[in-house]
Amino acid sequence: MDVRFLGGAREVGRSAVLVDDSLLLDFGLLTGNPMRTPIETPTPDAVVVSHGHLDHAGAVPALLSGSDRPPVHWTPPTRELALTLARDTLKLHGGTLQCPFTETDVQRLTQVSRTHGYGETFTAAGYEVTFFDAGHIPGSAHVLVEDDDTRLLYTGDFHVDDQRLVPGTTARPDADAVICESTYYGVEHDPRSDVESRFVESVQETLWEGGTVVVPAFAIGRTQELLLVCDAHDVPCYVDGMGKDVTRMLGHHPDFVRDADALKRATSHARFVTGRDGQRKRITDQKAAIVTTSGMLSGGPAMTYVPEIRANPTNKVTMTGYQVEGTPGRDLLETGSAEFDGRRMPVSAQVEQYDFSAHADEAGLRAFLDDYRDARVLVNHGDDCERFAADLRADGYDASAPAVGDTATL
Incomplete structure (x- = not known):
């Protein structure tokens, strides 16, 4: 062979x-x-x-x-x-x-x-x-x-x-x-329960302070994992981008997820963004987590959300996955700035990374x-x-x- x-x-x-x-x-x-x-x-x-x-x-x-x-x-x-x-x-x-x-x-x-x-x-x-x-x-x-x-x-x-x-x-x-x-x-992953606890504590702290948290996430797998986390800890959240369609689709394949009922509850808990009539800009003023594609900031609604919340140091961008070298997500983690729609922008909002691998x-x-x-x-x-x-x-x-x-x- x-x-x-x-x-x-x-x-x-x-x-x-x-x-x-x-x-x-x-x-x-x-x-x-x-x-x-x-x-x-x-x-x-x-x-x-x-x-x-x-x-x-x-x-x-x-x-x-x-x-x-x-x-x-x-x-x-x-x-x-x-x-x-x-x-x-x-x-x-x-x-x-x-x-x-x-x-x-x-x-x-x-x-x-x-x-x-x-x-x-x-x-x-x-x-x-x-x-x-x-x-x-x-x-x-x-x-x-x-x-x-x-x-x-x-x-x-x-x-x-x-x-x-x-x-x-x-x-x-x-x-x-x-x-x-x-x-x-x-690499040694921290126990998933510890990663989840730190993530939830950080998000809740920002929401209590009146800020917004943008959570760039891969549409497939990571978005649904984070919706389950938000539901389990009663964190108010929106979901946007391709992750919306993927979440709905996975609801039709209950045999391929660990707990189909939990995923159904998490889907109901999240508010799905339509993207119409300036909704995304209004959401950035909400005290909520916004779980959105793309996970490496290489496109998708994240390219709207991060520029909108970047100037306020109370806000946060929480990266939740692997960032390939050369992507805006990797750039943001390493330099505190990234290119959005052809313009390099500094990000004053706090930038964190969590290993939800x-x-x-x-x-x-x-x-x-x-x-x-x-x-x-x-x-x-x-x-x-x-x-x-x-x-x-x-x-x-x-x-x-x-x-x-x-x-x-x-």
Whole structure:
């Protein structure tokens, strides 16, 4: 089994792994200006998508721009999320070089879609494929790929600890080789309960002082997690951006969330922003948390809210996720200013960051891989893949960190 890395190797973003030039695992975009796609657009016999985040599913429609129509396999929530992302990308970048696909490609995607639940083995490009719950976001999956000789486990993104939205992964299927994400290698997450307590205390303090808190959040997974947190602690909140549609959609997939009733309550607790008649500017005067896209301040309603509240030091901007280098969110954290609508603006409002990560930290990665000491480990999806692989080798693993464009024979 030959595995070629077209993206997501020694980097976070544009994940794409091609198995024997036949089966493609993920096909994502790398967030930035400009966005970057995998190094080539292959013509696979089938596509399997691990989960519905932009860096894993964002470029999938581009695979249908030619004459080939490979089937695309994913869980039901991943299908819905990927289509939502594709339509949002078209809305933001359609007709420009930033967008690698067209509306026609997205329509074709609905025609070739094949959905599967966890534990259901199906055939794709001649391989036996099974999804296992990865504990990252609703519908996220470890992907087990089997032929007559090799069992390859592609982890996608995963978390071993429970979140309010989804439970941590407990799946450890037998495998001869593991392609393992490493986003938070070298990092120790604080207990989620501690992070949540600090976040809620900070938000409530600002609201008591008469301020407003803008909470940039990824639309998929993070927004819903924060709505659950706000509901559990009775924090008044608004929700805006693509996260609104995603929240409603996940309500239709109760089997893929940890507590469907809790998500329903949190959805009712939040006030959904319509964006009409200057509503966003009025909301910035409210004593409330505004959970809004984009999570890295690279677009969306956050580009309205942050400039509106930036001058008052009582207000806060609470970043809640990973900030890719080169994004306005990373810029704001490092410099106290960022570019909004082409203008660099200083932000006097307090800027904080909270680790609500949906990825395993180093301890979680090692706990997961402890079940694969006899397997070959290929480290990907991280900023420090080579060091992680070296540390694993020192612990007795057969581990390496391929670069983009490399092929590994299993």
